[in-house]
Amino acid sequence: MLRVVSRSSQCAARAASSSTATSQKGPNIVLVDSVRTPFVTSGTVFKDLMAVDLQKEALRGLVRKTGIDYKLIDHVICGTVIQECKTSNIAREAALLAGFPDKIPCHTVTLACISSNVAMTDAMGMLSTGYANAVIAGGAELLSDVPIRYNRKARKAMLGIQKAKTPMAKLQIGGEIIKNLLSPELPAVAEFTSGETMGHSGDRLAAAFNVSRREQDEFAIRSHTLAEAAARGGKLSDIVPVFVDGKKPVTVKADNGIRVSTMEKLSTLKPAFIKPHGTVTAANASFLTDGASAALLMTEEFALANGIKPKAYLRAYQYVAQDPKDQLLLSPAYVIPKVIEKAGLKLSDIDVFEIHEAFAGQVLANLNALDSDHFCKTFMGRSGKFGRLDMEKINRWGGSLSIGHPFGATGVRLATHASGRLKEEKGRYAVIAACAAGGHGVGMLIEDYGK
Numbered sequence: 457m458l459r460v461v462s463r464s465s466q467c468a469a470r471a472a473s474s475s476t477a478t479s480q481k482g483p484n485i486v487l488v489d490s491v492r493t494p495f496v497t498s499g500t501v502f503k504d505l506m507a508v509d510l511q512k513e514a515l516r517g518l519v520r521k522t523g524i525d526y527k528l529i530d531h532v533i534c535g536t537v538i539q540e541c542k543t544s545n546i547a548r549e550a551a552l553l554a555g556f557p558d559k560i561p562c563h564t565v566t567l568a569c570i571s572s573n574v575a576m577t578d579a580m581g582m583l584s585t586g587y588a589n590a591v592i593a594g595g596a597e598l599l600s601d602v603p604i605r606y607n608r609k610a611r612k613a614m615l616g617i618q619k620a621k622t623p624m625a626k627l628q629i630g631g632e633i634i635k636n637l638l639s640p641e642l643p644a645v646a647e648f649t650s651g652e653t654m655g656h657s658g659d660r661l662a663a664a665f666n667v668s669r670r671e672q673d674e675f676a677i678r679s680h681t682l683a684e685a686a687a688r689g690g691k692l693s694d695i696v697p698v699f700v701d702g703k704k705p706v707t708v709k710a711d712n713g714i715r716v717s718t719m720e721k722l723s724t725l726k727p728a729f730i731k732p733h734g735t736v737t738a739a740n741a742s743f744l745t746d747g748a749s750a751a752l753l754m755t756e757e758f759a760l761a762n763g764i765k766p767k768a769y770l771r772a773y774q775y776v777a778q779d780p781k782d783q784l785l786l787s788p789a790y791v792i793p794k795v796i797e798k799a800g801l802k803l804s805d806i807d808v809f810e811i812h813e814a815f816a817g818q819v820l821a822n823l824n825a826l827d828s829d830h831f832c833k834t835f836m837g838r839s840g841k842f843g844r845l846d847m848e849k850i851n852r853w854g855g856s857l858s859i860g861h862p863f864g865a866t867g868v869r870l871a872t873h874a875s876g877r878l879k880e881e882k883g884r885y886a887v888i889a890a891c892a893a894g895g896h897g898v899g900m901l902i903e904d905y906g907k
Contacts, residue, residue: 515556536864713743
């Protein structure tokens with residue numbers, strides 16, 4: 457439920473806000489609370505649902521958890537990547553299915569793996585300009601069921617048959633349709649501009665920054681071990697159960713991709729992309745995942761006026777883009793210094809890092825890049841290396857390798873874990889960073905709200 461704040465607490469919050477090191481203009485923007493469905497391996501318990509079903513459950517769960525009155529919500533924004541054409545504006549359809557009033561505007565955004573980050577920063581823009589006082593931002597992905605199209609020749613023939621005027625013309629077009637029925641177009645797994653899969657890029661990136669197979673496997677085990685400990689310790693309290701009404705009705709309450717293994721087992725796996733000498737395997741790469749998330753953002757003034765104590769300030773964000781072939785997955789290295797320095801802070805000021813784990817090698821390569829004089833001078837225009845991030849500050853509750861990565865939902869999950877870890881670890885500042893297809897990336901600076 458929404459947490460009530462006393463007058464003294466309000467004053468303390470405002471005092472803490474005024475002493476922040478950021479140069480933020482406009483109103484303070486806060487994360488009130490957030491939720492997500494369980495993140496589950498695609499093809500398992502959510503296989504008969506639609507992405508809109510999961511987004512609906514996340515929106516419902518957020519309303520239940522916060523107790524927010526619908527009258528206070530000004531807008532809903534959701535991110536998704538592989539769209540179902542029946543629900544292309546998934547934000548609107550999910551909100552209506554969740555029981556939201558039809559007077560609340562809703563729209564959908566997409567930017568690959570950082571789509572719900574876009575939802576959050578779009579919400580921040582609405583809040584900062586005075587358009588809105590309270591916005592819900594979220595995202596969903598269901599990779600158990602993806603759109604598979606007839607190939608283009610078949611589609612053109614299907615459209616053309618409507619215009620055919622004679623039986624012979626219709627027969628010719630029908631033959632073209634039949635000839636192409638068995639050649640469907642599957643969703644692309646490769647970058648459109650480079651033709652390369654992200655896994656191949658991950659392999660090449662690990663090699664370029666001298667990240668060994670052993671280091672990647674060790675990082676994967678670390679992710680699963682920390683995620684299992686966080687789950688057992690009750691730290692993943694953002695999960696809302698999802699009831700699946702199938703032949704065997706079941707209520708899904710937890711992530712199902714967390715599997716702690718051993719170096720011996722992981723070492724037996726063969727390379728998944730570059731064979732036979734690649735280092736990316738099924739165990740040290742994130743898996744296809746179904747899930748959804750939702751977060752409630754407000755201006756601090758509006759939250760306090762309604763007796764609500766937020767969890768964190770959303771202080772700053774930065775998007776980056778670079779070469780989508782050779783530097784496809786290097787966005788964290790580019791964006792982390794930018795978002796920290798944009799706020800007038802230093803690396804040592806950051807207590808918590810939440811970095812999206814597309815691949816173990818990708819995370820480790822980015823850490824090596826930040827600690828490289830050559831990379832930072834040559835590609836970032838710095839006088840020298842930015843510095844080595846403390847591994848003890850990174851992804852202490854697990855990450856995408858273990859928890860899972862529903863493309864449209866991960867950004868909110870990163871922000872949730874960052875704000876939760878700040879509370880638990882008594883830190884002040886957290887940075888989240890993620891790479892995305894097309895050579896894109898995002899960084900966000902989060903500040904703990906205080907007691």
